[in-house]
Amino acid sequence: MGNTISGLPQIDWANVQLDVRQPSPDRTDFFQTLENAMDKVQEAQAGADQQVAGVLQGNGQDLHTAMVAVEKADLTFQMMMQVRNKIVQAYQTISQMQF
Amino acid sequence: MNLFGVLDINASALTAERERAEVTASNLANAETTSTPGGGPYKKQLVVFETERPGREDFAQTLSRFGDLHARGVTVEKVVDDKSPPVRRYEPGHPDADADGYVSFPNINPAEEMVNLMGAAQAYQLNVSAVQATKAMISETLQILT
Numbered sequence: 700m701g702n703t704i705s706g707l708p709q710i711d712w713a714n715v716q717l718d719v720r721q722p723s724p725d726r727t728d729f730f731q732t733l734e735n736a737m738d739k740v741q742e743a744q745a746g747a748d749q750q751v752a753g754v755l756q757g758n759g760q761d762l763h764t765a766m767v768a769v770e771k772a773d774l775t776f777q778m779m780m781q782v783r784n785k786i787v788q789a790y791q792t793i794s795q796m797q798f
Numbered sequence: 799m800n801l802f803g804v805l806d807i808n809a810s811a812l813t814a815e816r817e818r819a820e821v822t823a824s825n826l827a828n829a830e831t832t833s834t835p836g837g838g839p840y841k842k843q844l845v846v847f848e849t850e851r852p853g854r855e856d857f858a859q860t861l862s863r864f865g866d867l868h869a870r871g872v873t874v875e876k877v878v879d880d881k882s883p884p885v886r887r888y889e890p891g892h893p894d895a896d897a898d899g900y901v902s903f904p905n906i907n908p909a910e911e912m913v914n915l916m917g918a919a920q921a922y923q924l925n926v927s928a929v930q931a932t933k934a935m936i937s938e939t940l941q942i943l944t
Contacts, residue, residue, distance in 0.1 A: 761812075761813060761816065763809060763812040763813070763816070763926075764809060764812075764813070767805055767806075767809045767812075767929065770805070770929070770933055771802060771805065774802075774933065774936050774937070774940075777937070777940055778940055781940050781943040781944065782943070784943070784944070785943055
């Protein structure tokens with residue numbers, strides 16, 4: 700029985716190439732997209748705010764245009780909230796994972 | 799065009815109907831007006847509606863337009879004077895009477911104008927209902943995520 704146990708081959712750590720992918724700077728990740736979406740929501744709300752102020756000051760602003768702008772702002776906000784809920788839900792699912 | 803674009807279409811109709819109501823109100827108010835800054839009696843005004851023209855757009859917008867269903871809003875193209883001649887009434891004591899004692903009154907039938915105003919009000923209501931329906935559609939769509 701000439702079986703001998705030999706040690707593991709030495710790993711030359713200095714020359715190991717680790718495959719770590721750096722995100723390229725021009726790639727927009729999901730959170731960037733989310734941030735842009737939130738900017739849009741902010742924009743819609745600011746627009747609606749301005750139009751309602753215009754109506755209340757009585758400077759000839761159309762009533763219905765202001766109403767539609769408010770509704771649009773409301774709906775974009777609701778959309779953002781739904782996306783946020785979904786993200787939080789996904790995060791909680793992952794954080795409660797059992798190993 | 800997404801559902802928010804549908805809101806814009808109905809909003810354009812609301813603006814147009816508001817202007818129609820405005821012009822009709824002007825016609826009603828001036829049904830007996832015999833003198834105007836331009837001279838002569840008031841002329842009945844008529845609104846002309848037109849499909850909304852696309853504004854200035856770049857090539858990408860033009861290209862994306864071919865993808866949608868060519869849905870367009872409405873605008874008031876112009877407000878024109880009615881062509882019908884004024885109604886002449888014999889009132890020699892009137893300051894606007896001509897040499898023969900006749901005064902030119904605008905050819906406006908208040909009942910007709912009232913019907914026009916009711917039409918504008920109904921059309922406005924119709925478009926408000928459409929806006930509400932679109933709003934409900936968007937809200938329902940957001941419920942998909944829950």
